[in-house]
Amino acid sequence: MITVTNIRKSFGNLQVLKNLNFEISKGGIVAILGPNGSGKTTFLKILLGMVIPDGGHIFYQQKDIAGSHAYRKHIGYLPQIARFPDNLKVREILAMITDIRNEPASPEPLIELFGMEKFMEKKLGDLSGGTRQKVNIVLTFMFDSPVIILDEPTAGLDPVSLIRLKELINKEKSKGKLILITSHIMSLVEELADEVVFLLEGNIYFKGTVTDLKSKTDSVDLEHAIARILEP
Ligand SMILES: Nc1ncnc2c1ncn2[C@@H]1O[C@H](COP(=O)(O)OP(=O)(O)OP(=O)(O)O)[C@@H](O)[C@H]1O
Numbered sequence: 001m002i003t004v005t006n007i008r009k010s011f012g013n014l015q016v017l018k019n020l021n022f023e024i025s026k027g028g029i030v031a032i033l034g035p036n037g038s039g040k041t042t043f044l045k046i047l048l049g050m051v052i053p054d055g056g057h058i059f060y061q062q063k064d065i066a067g068s069h070a071y072r073k074h075i076g077y078l079p080q081i082a083r084f085p086d087n088l089k090v091r092e093i094l095a096m097i098t099d100i101r102n103e104p105a106s107p108e109p110l111i112e113l114f115g116m117e118k119f120m121e122k123k124l125g126d127l128s129g130g131t132r133q134k135v136n137i138v139l140t141f142m143f144d145s146p147v148i149i150l151d152e153p154t155a156g157l158d159p160v161s162l163i164r165l166k167e168l169i170n171k172e173k174s175k176g177k178l179i180l181i182t183s184h185i186m187s188l189v190e191e192l193a194d195e196v197v198f199l200l201e202g203n204i205y206f207k208g209t210v211t212d213l214k215s216k217t218d219s220v221d222l223e224h225a226i227a228r229i230l231e232p
Pocket residue numbers: 011014016034035036037038039040041042043
């Protein structure tokens with residue numbers, strides 16, 4: 001599905017990604033993990049074509065994504081910080097993004113799932129942080145994208161919304177989609193992820209299942225496994 005070969009990226013003197021190589025052969029939930037500043041968002045943005053790597057290639061369905069606008073149609077993206085004009089109403093932003101993507105969108109079931117009906121005529125700037133995040137979730141999942149990238153998707157969500165989001169992610173997975181997720185909430189990753197890619201000092205420190213990572217580090221849970229890697 002996705003092959004990453006020799007991906008490198010520096011910002012000035014800071015070498016963020018040194019030489020990434022890995023393959024994701026089928027759909028499922030893959031967590032991209034690593035300490036703050038390890039390059040998770042940078043990697044996801046390279047995958048989206050929003051950041052150009054200094055070297056290397058990414059292939060989606062055997063085709064190099066470099067310069068391919070058609071490929072981006074296959075991706076749903078929930079950014080870590082979504083920026084939209086505060087004066088737009090929720091209904092207007094949904095219409096605007098649908099218009100820009102020029103693809104069929106089904107926001108209604110998501111609006112209902114997250115109880116967003118009462119916010120449709122409200123301006124984004126008047127919403128709470130968690131409610132804004134729900135708008136972003138609707139925007140990400142309303143297109144039928146085979147690849148979904150979620151950068152810290154749980155930010156600000158209350159427990160009920162978190163449960164809904166987890167159900168939604170699992171539902172999309174059951175359709176054979178690839179969901180790439182970053183999160184610092186290890187219990188969430190442990191619950192959802194089929195596979196973990198752990199970035200450390202610009203390279204992949206580990207790629208495999210949560211169970212393998214726990215046994216490699218002789219840890220009871222993922223949180224302790226990560227702590228053991230970072231504080232040996
Ligand atoms: N456009 C940019 N210009 C300069 N430096 C950047 C830029 N984007 C990212 N960086 C730097 O690259 C490093 C990796 O950032 P990135 O956001 O990819 O990390 P991350 O693993 O997602 O971190 P976090 O867990 O804190 O979200 C950081 O040191 C960051 O300051």
